[in-house]
Amino acid sequence: MASFGRFVAKRILQGVGVIFGVITVLFVLRYVTPGSPVDFIAPLDASQATRQRIAESLGLNEPLYVQYFDYVVSLVQGDMGYSYRSGTAVRPRVFAKLPATLELAVAATLVAVALSIPLGVISATRRHSLPDYVATVFSLLGISTPNFWLGVMLVVLFAVQFNVFPTSSRPVGLLDALGHLVVISGPEQGWALPLDVDPFLADMENWLAHIVLPAITLGTYFTALITRLTRSGMLDQLGQGYVRAARAKGLPETLVTYRHALRNTLIPVITVVGLQLGTLIGGAVITEAVFDWPGLGTLVIDAINNRDWPLIQGCLVVIGAGFVIVNVVVDTLYAKLNPQVMD
């Protein structure tokens, strides 16, 4: 067990190293990227004197290595600096976007898992039959459909044409909706229990209506991927000796398929789902843009367009940290399931 603890600690340390690496690479990029942030803040006709004053007020006159060390030191203290464009603190802005991004990533994953695992199982158990071909074609389509196209098509069809779902934005967050269910009275009020059920339902409905299309858009590629993975894993497992033994024992086929073969198939699937979730945290940029979903992706694109380096750094550090955390969790789970990897 001690070795397990050491394994986890090692992974966490590596993760910190990765984030440090991300920051270093960012500063190198910043060094080689042409165009000063001042050009984006000052109007085009600003005088050299105005430019100089702005540069000074942002600390851009310091050598880059000084800016680098200042940044690392304040980051360790939890300070991500101030946006060049708006002068506001970066950390609250980035963390304000995190719930939207996480919601979308998790919703997309749920859509993907709910669709792909049954599809994969069906197509493996009925290999070379019509359902298998349908599932294969579906997953091929899913893999080859570009996100932005699918998103726009879904909006045109379901929002503009049929008016079933809203086109875009996220007027209410999941946490806000859930907030109605949390006890809002203190001990003085007598801890009255679940309170505003009606606003909760209204907000939930609103939230669900807004997240459906982006989640389907983002989840489709992913659905296709997991379907393929489940299918091949299932085929592999169904050919194993223990499956034959189970069948010989006279277990019903459903039990053999779902209880035994599927369980073993899921080990690599879980790893991929976990890693993919990490990618979704930073990789939903296009979907966020199409649906005007106020997540980290939209923020980082805006920040890049404005050369707002503190904001870019803040976003990427958080995305990097998200990726590292998911990886550490997946690795840890894996080590639990299969202790051989610890060596």
Place this chain on the structure above:
Amino acid sequence: MERRKFLTLAGTAAGTAALAGCSSGDGTPTDGGGDTATDTEEPTATERPEPETREGYLQRANLVLNEEAPWIFLNRQYSVYGKSTDIAWQARRDERIDAYAIEPQGSKSSVTITQSQLDSGLDPHDHRETPTDNIVLQAYEGLLSRDREGRVTNQLATGYERVEAGQVRFQLRSGVSFHSGDSLTKQDVAFSINRIVQSDVGGLESPQSDQLAGVTGAEPADGDSAVVVSSDGINPIVFALFASYCDVMNRSWVESNDTAYINSHMNGTGPFMLDNYEQDVEISYESYDDYYMDAAPADSLTIQAAGEASTRVNQLLSGETDLIVNVPPQNISQVQNSEDSEISAVPSTRIIYNAMIYNREPFDSPQFRQAMNYAIDLESIISNVLSGFADQTGQPTLEGFVGHNGDVDPYPYDVEEAERLVEESGYAGAEIELHTPNGRYLKDLEIAQAVVGYIDELENVSAEVQQRDFGNLAGELLDGDLSTSPAFYLIGWGNATFDASQTIIPLLTSDGALTSYSNDRVDELMNEAQSMGGEN
């Protein structure tokens, strides 16, 4: 001469097809232009008598610039909005949206606007771009303002006059109160002006200080409810500056709050007061009951943003928003074909041009530069690339601006003349490269590709497009060193003062911040113009 006249007709036809209401100036006589312009080799402008008014000098400068062709004169950009039929509203010329002018129809009482970007903080003195302007101007007001057509009107001032050279006086409106309840005082106004132009006032290094160029300070007048503003020199356009910039803030409110607070709250005198500010998500306002004029027709207002044009269009079509900005040409018919939405377009204050740096080969030859103007079919670029939503230009100053020369026409499309002028310039066989940003201005890359396509068709010039990151390009243009700039680039320029000087001085005089050109005659004309008091 005939060719130019012909093109005016063609150009006007294209313009009216796109939209009605391209009003021309205010009927002031323009400086004579075409009578001697057949032979463009001679600087003919000098043979005419010197102008007598400021506007005359500006018009003369535009004439000289048309003949010298420091740019390929391209299009005047339009602001193209999509609006729901649930609201009555007409687009303004200065790219701003004044929600006070939006009238919800029927039982509707709230209005939603979708821009492309949200604010960079709510401090009205600490930004300088249109998305933030639009968010701030609903709650804050300046001394003067502009109507839809760009004419200067009174806002918090009831009158203004030039007291002497370098001093102007604004009479203040009475009965105005801030959203916090405090009454507007002359001290507030003087403080607001000083906060922009003096870096030690109000805890701010304002990026608008260049917009109030020449203004040195302000102080409350003795006794009277008025403010006296001083500037160095005569500053002929001081009133035009105050009509576009310098929102008035409450002095005690600014002094008792920190930067973060001022950037997330608003306390102005305008028709809407801030209701809720969610940074990067949306801003909501409600109508200010104690406004000194009629309350706004809309009870509440929400401003949100979507960076993708197609997302904005879809929001409009499904009725989720009432007004969207920047409808790209490919989406215009979609908006027009819907029963619930329509297009509202207006010529903006932005001109798109290709600068040709005057001291770099082959652009050091005026003939070569003129040839480039003859080489392109601007009318066709406007109808094909921009779906007709743009006007042709032939001088740096836009129609309706002080100093626009009504006798100067856009260059006609004439391949033979272009090839002849290239031969004459001695640069036959030249290879040139047009640097352009991609996505900074409406269809910038497509315009550049079309321009280069036409130039490349000339027998004696070949041309290519070089796509550039805007920040990178801007860095080269703004470093104050012409030799690091590309010799030939596409860029756009917005001028909200409606005055020729704010285009020609920064872009086309020897010391301009973003200049590509130097010509003693133009410098001299602009100096003359700036030393005379103008009408506004």
